[in-house]
Amino acid sequence: MLEISREFVDAILAQSRVEYPDECCGVILGAAGSGKATRLKPMINAAHSPTFYEFDSKDLLALYREIDDNDEEIVVIYHSHTETEARPSRTDIAYASEPEAHYVLVSTREEIAPATEFRSFRIIEGVVSEEEVSITE
Amino acid sequence: MAIDVRIPTILRPYTKDQKSVQATGSNLGALIADLDLTYAGIGERLLEDGALRRFINVYINDEDVRFLGGLDSQLKDGDSVTILPAVAGG
Numbered sequence: 001m002l003e004i005s006r007e008f009v010d011a012i013l014a015q016s017r018v019e020y021p022d023e024c025c026g027v028i029l030g031a032a033g034s035g036k037a038t039r040l041k042p043m044i045n046a047a048h049s050p051t052f053y054e055f056d057s058k059d060l061l062a063l064y065r066e067i068d069d070n071d072e073e074i075v076v077i078y079h080s081h082t083e084t085e086a087r088p089s090r091t092d093i094a095y096a097s098e099p100e101a102h103y104v105l106v107s108t109r110e111e112i113a114p115a116t117e118f119r120s121f122r123i124i125e126g127v128v129s130e131e132e133v134s135i136t137e
Numbered sequence: 138m139a140i141d142v143r144i145p146t147i148l149r150p151y152t153k154d155q156k157s158v159q160a161t162g163s164n165l166g167a168l169i170a171d172l173d174l175t176y177a178g179i180g181e182r183l184l185e186d187g188a189l190r191r192f193i194n195v196y197i198n199d200e201d202v203r204f205l206g207g208l209d210s211q212l213k214d215g216d217s218v219t220i221l222p223a224v225a226g227g
Binding site: 025051053057060061088089090092099 | 203227
């Protein structure tokens with residue numbers, strides 16, 4: 001189960017709308033070993049694409065250095081799907097490389113607007129399992 | 138010539154869970170070959186058709202090796218190599 005604050009959910013959904021028609025992306029960090037999502041860090045989608053996201057390679061190195069220096073871990077990796085359902089695509093599964101992270105997907109697809117999709121998954125060695133999202137107010 | 142290599146979580150099963158290991162090589166290609174001798178199988182996770190995999194980022198100190206010459210990037214004593222899988226998807 002992913003426990004996440006309403007503030008972060010709203011911020012991620014807002015980011016997905018601002019960056020539409022590109023996919024948006026980012027992470028939520030937490031103290032190492034805690035599994036608690038406490039620090040939201042939006043990232044730039046270096047692919048600037050409606051169908052792909054990728055952290056810029058320099059930003060990626062800086063992120064991991066920061067995590068090491070602060071004794072943090074990546075608790076959540078999130079990105080948006082612009083026109084499709086908020087569940088991992090084949091590429092998402094192929095590139096998922098943080099077995100400890102919650103992979104959060106949101107969707108900005110029009111047919112469900114103004115409703116929102118916010119879902120969380122584990123992706124471990126190519127196997128996807130959806131998990132419950134508990135939003136704390 | 139010992140080079141410190143930072144190993145990402147996903148590849149730690151190859152390094153008996155060590156976050157950082159030592160390897161030798163005068164360039165990145167040689168370093169990866171040396172890593173693979175000690176930690177069998179890790180080379181295949183980094184290389185494809187003789188080149189670095191597209192979604193594996195390797196840095197020498199602070200520079201992405203794609204801007205340094207890829208597998209031919211030179212290494213010297215005291216350099217630090219960081220391997221990070223891209224955070225990417227569709």
